Amino acid sequence: MTDTTLQYAAHGHGDPHHLRGLQDSSLGHEGPAPKRIVTAYGFWIFLLSDIVMFSCFFAAYGVLLRQTAGGPSGSELFDLKSVAAETAFLLISSFTCGLASIAADVRSARWYQVAMAVTGVLGLCFLALEAREFADLVSRGAGPTRSAFLSAFFTLVGCHGLHVSAGILWLLTMMAQVAAKGFREDVCRRLLCFALFWHALDIIWVGIFSMVYLLGSAV
Amino acid sequence: MLGKLDWSAIPIHEPIPLVAAGAVLVIVLAVLIWAGAKGYFPYIWHEWITSVDHKRIGVMYVLLAMVMLLRGGIDAIMMRTQLAIAYHSPGIFPPEHYDQIFSAHGTIMIFFVGMPFVIGLMNLVVPLQLGVRDVAFPTLNSVGFWLTATGALLINISLVIGEFARTGWLAFPPLSELSYSPGVGVDYYAWSLEISGVGTLVAGINLVTTVLKLRTRGMTYLRMPMFCWTTLASNLLIIAAFPILTATLAMLLLDRYLGFHFFTNEGGGNSMMFMNLIWAWGHPEVYILALPAFGIFSEVVPTFSGKPLFGYRSMVLATMAICVISFMVWLHHFFTMGAGPDVNAVFGIASMIIAVPTGVKIYNWLFTMYGGRVRFETPMMWAVGFMVTFIIGGLTGVLVAVPPADFLLHNSLFLVAHFHNVIIGAVLFGAFAGYTYWFPKAFGFRLHDGWGKASFWFTFVGFYVTFIPLYAAGMLGMTRRMQHYDVAEWRPWMIAAGVGTILMTIGVICQILQLAVSIRQREELRDTTGDPWDARSLEWATASPPPVFNFAVMPNVAGEDAYWLIKEKAKRDTLETREPDYRDIEMPRNSPTGFVCAFFASVTGFSLIWHIWWLVGLGLAGAFATFVVFAWRDHDEYVIPAQEVARIDRVNIAERRAAMNMAETPA
Numbered sequence: 001m002t003d004t005t006l007q008y009a010a011h012g013h014g015d016p017h018h019l020r021g022l023q024d025s026s027l028g029h030e031g032p033a034p035k036r037i038v039t040a041y042g043f044w045i046f047l048l049s050d051i052v053m054f055s056c057f058f059a060a061y062g063v064l065l066r067q068t069a070g071g072p073s074g075s076e077l078f079d080l081k082s083v084a085a086e087t088a089f090l091l092i093s094s095f096t097c098g099l100a101s102i103a104a105d106v107r108s109a110r111w112y113q114v115a116m117a118v119t120g121v122l123g124l125c126f127l128a129l130e131a132r133e134f135a136d137l138v139s140r141g142a143g144p145t146r147s148a149f150l151s152a153f154f155t156l157v158g159c160h161g162l163h164v165s166a167g168i169l170w171l172l173t174m175m176a177q178v179a180a181k182g183f184r185e186d187v188c189r190r191l192l193c194f195a196l197f198w199h200a201l202d203i204i205w206v207g208i209f210s211m212v213y214l215l216g217s218a219v
Numbered sequence: 220m221l222g223k224l225d226w227s228a229i230p231i232h233e234p235i236p237l238v239a240a241g242a243v244l245v246i247v248l249a250v251l252i253w254a255g256a257k258g259y260f261p262y263i264w265h266e267w268i269t270s271v272d273h274k275r276i277g278v279m280y281v282l283l284a285m286v287m288l289l290r291g292g293i294d295a296i297m298m299r300t301q302l303a304i305a306y307h308s309p310g311i312f313p314p315e316h317y318d319q320i321f322s323a324h325g326t327i328m329i330f331f332v333g334m335p336f337v338i339g340l341m342n343l344v345v346p347l348q349l350g351v352r353d354v355a356f357p358t359l360n361s362v363g364f365w366l367t368a369t370g371a372l373l374i375n376i377s378l379v380i381g382e383f384a385r386t387g388w389l390a391f392p393p394l395s396e397l398s399y400s401p402g403v404g405v406d407y408y409a410w411s412l413e414i415s416g417v418g419t420l421v422a423g424i425n426l427v428t429t430v431l432k433l434r435t436r437g438m439t440y441l442r443m444p445m446f447c448w449t450t451l452a453s454n455l456l457i458i459a460a461f462p463i464l465t466a467t468l469a470m471l472l473l474d475r476y477l478g479f480h481f482f483t484n485e486g487g488g489n490s491m492m493f494m495n496l497i498w499a500w501g502h503p504e505v506y507i508l509a510l511p512a513f514g515i516f517s518e519v520v521p522t523f524s525g526k527p528l529f530g531y532r533s534m535v536l537a538t539m540a541i542c543v544i545s546f547m548v549w550l551h552h553f554f555t556m557g558a559g560p561d562v563n564a565v566f567g568i569a570s571m572i573i574a575v576p577t578g579v580k581i582y583n584w585l586f587t588m589y590g591g592r593v594r595f596e597t598p599m600m601w602a603v604g605f606m607v608t609f610i611i612g613g614l615t616g617v618l619v620a621v622p623p624a625d626f627l628l629h630n631s632l633f634l635v636a637h638f639h640n641v642i643i644g645a646v647l648f649g650a651f652a653g654y655t656y657w658f659p660k661a662f663g664f665r666l667h668d669g670w671g672k673a674s675f676w677f678t679f680v681g682f683y684v685t686f687i688p689l690y691a692a693g694m695l696g697m698t699r700r701m702q703h704y705d706v707a708e709w710r711p712w713m714i715a716a717g718v719g720t721i722l723m724t725i726g727v728i729c730q731i732l733q734l735a736v737s738i739r740q741r742e743e744l745r746d747t748t749g750d751p752w753d754a755r756s757l758e759w760a761t762a763s764p765p766p767v768f769n770f771a772v773m774p775n776v777a778g779e780d781a782y783w784l785i786k787e788k789a790k791r792d793t794l795e796t797r798e799p800d801y802r803d804i805e806m807p808r809n810s811p812t813g814f815v816c817a818f819f820a821s822v823t824g825f826s827l828i829w830h831i832w833w834l835v836g837l838g839l840a841g842a843f844a845t846f847v848v849f850a851w852r853d854h855d856e857y858v859i860p861a862q863e864v865a866r867i868d869r870v871n872i873a874e875r876r877a878a879m880n881m882a883e884t885p886a
Contacts, residue, residue, distance in 0.1 A: 031436040031773065038355050042428040049420055049458045056466035056496060060481060067487025069480070144479050148487035151479035155470065173847060186855065 036189055043193040047200045050163075054204050057156040058211060065219055069147035074216030077142055079133065083213045086129045087205065090164075093122035094202045101195045107183050116175050119198070123168050130161050153212065160208055163201055170194055222830035223403065228381045233316065239293075240379040269809040271357035272767055273342050276364050278661055280339025281654065283364075287331040287371055292727060294324035296720055299685070303717035305703035306710045317702045318385035319404065323374065325388025326408060329504070330415060331371045333642070336650040337511040338367075338422050341450045344657055345426060347758030347765060348444045350435030350774040350781070353807065355428035358849070361813030363421035369817045370415025373824050377407040381828070384408040387700060389497055390471065392482035392490045397475045405475065406828040409468045414820050416465050423457030426450055435757075437776035441535070444756040444780075445528060448535050449514030452542040453507050459546070460503035467496040491556055498549040506545040508642065510538060512649025513580055516602045519652050520584045522754040523599035524591030527780055530583040537576035537583075544573045554625045563622040570620035574613055581606060596752070597671030601652035604679045605644055612640030615690070630700075633693025636686045643682055651678075651730070658737075659751045663763045664744040670733030678726030685719025688712035747874040755780040762871040768806055768859060771868035772799040789879070801865040805856045812849040816842055 033041075065074070100115035134154070137143065144154035174187075174194050181187050230236055254260060267275055297320050301310045312320065346354055354360050377383040384404040386395045395405045430451045434443070471493070473479040480486030482493045521528045528534060550558065550566040584606060593599065615637040619625045628634055651674075659665045692712040697704065737744055750759040760782045761770055778784050823838030825831075 029434060029437055029439045029776075032351055032434065033432040038428060038432045041432055042355055042424050045424045045427055045458055046420075049424070049462045052459055053462035053466045056463050059496070060470060060492060063489060063492050064481070064487065067480075067489070069485075069487040144473075144477065146486070148480040148483075148489065151473065151481055151486070151488075155473060155479070155481075169843070173850070177850060180851070181853075190850065 035185075036192070039189045040192055040196070043196055047196060050200070051204065054156075054159065054207070057152070057159055058207065061152040061156050061212060064148040064152040065216065067148035069149075071147040071150065072140075072142050073149065074153075074213075074219050077137060077140075078213050078217050080213060080217065082129055082133055083209065086126050087209055089122045089126040089129070090202055090205050093119045093126070094199055096122065097195055097198045101191065104178075104183060104188060104191050109178060109182070112178060113175060116171060120168055120171050120175075123164055123171070127161060127164055127168075130157070134158070153216070156212060157208060160201065160204055163204075167194075167198055167201060170197070220831075222826070222832070224380070224829040224831065228403075228829075229379060230382070235312075235316070236378050243375070243378075265809065268814050269361075269811045271353075271361050271807050271809055271813075273346050273354045273357065273360060274661060274765065276360050277339045277341075277343030280335040280342060280364055280367070282339075283368055283371060284332050284334075284336035284339060284650070287327050287335070289727070290375070291324050291327035291332055292724070294320050294327065296724060298324065299713075299717045299720040301702070302704075302713045306707075306713070307705050308703065310703055312702070314702045315385060318700070319383040321700055322384045322387055322390075322404075322408070323377075326384075326412075327371075327374060328642075329388065329508070330412060331367070331374065333508045333646050333650075334415075334419060335367055335371075336654075337453070337508060337646070338419070338426075340515065340650070340653045340657065341426055341446075341453075341511055342422070343661060344653075344758055345429060345447055345450050346433070347660070347761065347769055348447050348756050349430065349433060350438055350757045350760075350770060350776060351429075351433045352769050352773075352804070354425050355433055356425050357807045358810050358812055359421055360425050361810065362816050363418040363425065363813075365813040365817030366418030366421070366820055367415045369821045369824065370411040370418070372821055373407060373411035373414070373828070376825065377404070381407065389501065391497075392471065392474070392488075392493050393484050395471060395475075396483055398483075403828050406472075409472050409475075410824045410827050413465060413468055413472075414824050416461050416468075419457055420461045420465075423454040423461065426454040427458060430454075435770075435773050435776060438781070439776075441532070442776055442779050442781065445517035445531070445534055445538075446511070446514035446756075448538050449510040449517070452538045453510040453514075455542055456503045456507045456510070456545065460500045460507065463496060463500040464504075467493065467500065470496075491553075494553050494556065495549070498552045499546070501552065502549040503545045505641075506541055508646045509649075510541065512605075512645045512653075513538070515649045515653040515656070516584060516605060517580075518754075518756065519598045519602045519656055520587045521780075522656075522752050523594045523596060523602075524588045525594075525753075526587055526591040527755070527783075528583065529586035529589075530579075531779065533579055534583050537579040540576040541573060544569065544576075548573055551620055551625070554622045555629050560622075567620050567622045567625075571617055574617050574620075577613060581610065597666070597668055597675060598652040598656040598752075600672060600675045601648045601655070604675060605648040605652070608644030608648065608679075608682065609641060612637060612644050615640060628693060630698055631693035632689045632697045632699055635699045636689035636693060639686050639689075643686075648678075651675075656752070657758075659744075659746045660749075660758055660763050660765070662741075663746060664737065664741040665746060665751055667733050667737045667740065667744065670729050670736055674726045674729035674733060676726075677722050677729055681719050681722025681724075681726055683719070684722055685716045688715040688719070692716075748878040749871060749875070750782075750786075755783040757781050760785060762867075762874075766864075766867045768804045768864065771801060771864050798865070799868075801861040801868070803861050804859045804864055806859060808855055808857050810849065810852075812845055815845045819845065 032038075096115050096119045100112050100119060103109075103112035103115055137150075142150055144151045171194065174191060177187050177190070254263065267279065270276065297312065298317070301312050301317060301320075304310045310317075342354065342360065346352070374383070381403040384390055384395070384400070384407065386400060386405060386408070390405055390408055393399060430443070430447055470479070470481040474481050474483055474488070480488040482488050482490045484490070517528055517534060548566055548570045550556075550562065551570045554563050554567070584602070595603075615633070619628050619634060619637060655666050655671055689712070692709050695706070695708050695712075697706070697709050697712075746763050749761055749763045749765075751763070752759070757774055757776070758765075760774060774781065774785075819838045819841035823835055823842070826834035826838060
């Protein structure tokens with residue numbers, strides 16, 4: 001060690017940018033956050049990235065909305081009643097998913113399983129309606145290959161549907177896991193992430209309902 | 220049964236890829252046989268492949284990057300050789316092969332050299348700098364690495380089975396659509412990037428959560444080392460930008476596989492939408508690579524100048540400003556789209572504005588050196604070389620940010636020279652600086668300084684000899700991606716660039732020799748104290764290599780340059796003889812989840828490329844089953860008893876005391 005470095009020490013080297021006031025008060029840091037916080041935080045960030053991905057499909061839909069290539073447009077295709085039913089199924093499933101979280105909080109395995117099962121069934125109803133809509137469009141010659149508009153429509157809505165399908169797979173896994181392992185700490189952390197995921201799908205569906213179906217019906 | 224795959228996929232009539240692949244295969248087999256004969260397999264499996272230790276994963280990332288650097292470098296040598304020869308002649312490579320070479324070169328260098336290199340260094344260093352025991356999600360970290368490796372594997376498979384894309388590194392439609400690229404090349408490109416992109420996203424989520432939620436006591440945001448700040452900024456960009464790449468390539472794949480019309484010429488598709496989307500990812504990507512490099516220089520320059528970083532807070536601000544503005548400049552990649560003067564002007568001005576925070580950083584590094592006792596060791600050489608090179612690259616960048624100038628220079632070799640100027644100057648020099656700087660931390664001995672300096676000088680000079688001629692040729696009107704030419708004025712510049720490539724190749728050889736020599740002389744180069752450079756941040760406060768738990772006792776941070784403060788205190792006060800309060804430490808258990816998951820991802824990716832649908836289903840089911848098995852395990856942590864922690868820590872403390880006493884005795 002040389003004289004220079006010691007000199008720095010003498011000149012308040014430990015605080016070269018005079019942050020002492022800042023450091024002692026509001027910015028104090030207690031150390032690493034507990035695991036539950038860390039897990040949920042990381043999963044929130046994943047959800048944000050997922051929303052960025054959806055935003056690309058939304059953007060593509062916006063750009064290609066009028067590119068029907070002589071084919072049918074949204075107003076000729078969309079059946080808003082069926083879409084309203086889909087919305088109802090999904091929103092109610094979010095409510096029952098919330099009930100499942102409460103049941104998990106009070107460690108009631110029976111009510112947890114019931115609420116999760118209802119959530120899953122509602123999710124399946126949503127998927128069935130969506131599949132019926134897609135099959136109907138394809139049978140009317142309005143499949144995704146018909147025009148750029150329909151490509152964007154099927155991709156955006158289908159991507160959400162894929163997320164719901166993956167969610168149901170996850171839901172079943174979580175039911176099995178609670179049955180096998182009980183409300184263990186790591187299982188509860190996963191439940192928290194699952195609930196976040198399921199509610200986020202609702203948020204995206206609200207976007208799809210208003211941007212794709214309501215705005216699309218006007219074109 | 221096997222989809223599109225049959226014997227015609229093996230390029231038997233093309234000797235070059237076959238010989239290259241054969242050589243790679245022989246090397247891989249030789250390494251495997253050697254490892255098997257020495258009985259290393261259990262060690263490699265238990266200590267590396269299944270490891271969830273952030274340091275090990277970081278090392279594997281860097282190793283992957285270096286291997287792929289050789290592959291991408293060989294592509295570069297082939298391109299420069301072709302252009303040095305192909306004047307009034309077809310050269311060595313026919314167009315369809317040459318197109319694959321430049322596409323593979325770009326794809327590999329960005330996705331499988333730049334990305335794993337910086338992510339590897341962040342993985343290795345950031346938890347140590349934050350004073351914590353691991354990243355936020357250790358197993359996920361392993362998954363992320365192995366998915367990146369899957370992408371690299373698929374790209375290398377394309378060398379022997381089928382072909383690679385002939386579309387350039389971003390596969391612009393309509394060229395990349397099925398009607399113009401009917402082969403599997405674009406599919407190799409897109410699927411390998413989809414899979415490795417998931418790996419990158421996972422790494423991004425992991426590192427952001429680590430920086431924001433896992434810091435040791437007293438490590439407030441404004442006490443974090445600069446490298447942690449640039450890690451935060453870079454990974455925030457990953458989280459915001461990589462989903463765009465995933466979505467865009469998904470649209471391209473839907474066009475190719477299911478006849479959708481996102482970017483096609485028919486059915487109302489819009490290929491300019493691809494340009495906008497891909498560059499909305501692509502420009503932040505530049506900063507995803509460059510910001511960690513800036514962070515490395517912000518560690519190297521203060522250490523080797525013996526001074527704290529000049530303008531720490533302005534550096535933080537500049538980093539976060541770049542993080543935000545990088546999302547507002549994407550259109551400068553295609554001013555020639557014809558968006559009109561108003562749009563072009565906005566993006567032109569934004570592109571010049573982003574040069575301002577970068578300039579702030581340059582001045583901060585210069586002022587850090589000013590008045591310091593600068594030690595020109597290898598990492599510092601790379602840092603100074605970077606400053607000179609990057610300023611030139613930045614200035615030509617500001618030049619092409621002017622839309623009228625860009626109309627003339629668009630897609631010319633001037634542009635190629637510009638982005639190599641910034642990417643090599645910042646990212647590659649930064650990666651090499653970080654590699655030399657943190658190597659002793661990872662392995663416990665330094666890299667040989669002489670070979671390092673030789674490598675620096677060959678690479679540095681070679682870079683200028685290669686790329687300054689490309690600026691000139693671009694000014695003379697030579698466009699990029701040209702397989703042969705007959706303009707006499709370009710010829711000398713192409714030959715000069717070829718000579719430069721030879722110099723850079725010697726630089727790489729020096730680097731390989733440096734590693735070999737250092738391993739042989741590791742006893743002379745041994746670092747017993749854990750602090751070989753007299754450095755300032757917490758990663759140097761523990762042994763080299765650090766124990767699996769990083770810190771026996773979590774450090775308590777009292778200010779900026781946390782480790783420097785500890786050293787000063789130790790020198791000022793009498794040495795503390797009281798032993799710290801050692802506790803049992805819980806660490807995550809190793810898990811093969813990442814490796815198995817990547818195995819299934821490779822199977823899925825390969826079968827998607829070749830339309831082997833039953834295998835796709837099998838691969839996906841396997842990946843899901845892997846996660847369920849992982850979720851079902853009952854013991855995910857193991858305990859290191861306090862006595863063991865104390866034993867490991869006492870050794871390091873004794874070494875440090877001895878070193879300190881030695882330093883004091885002569886005085």
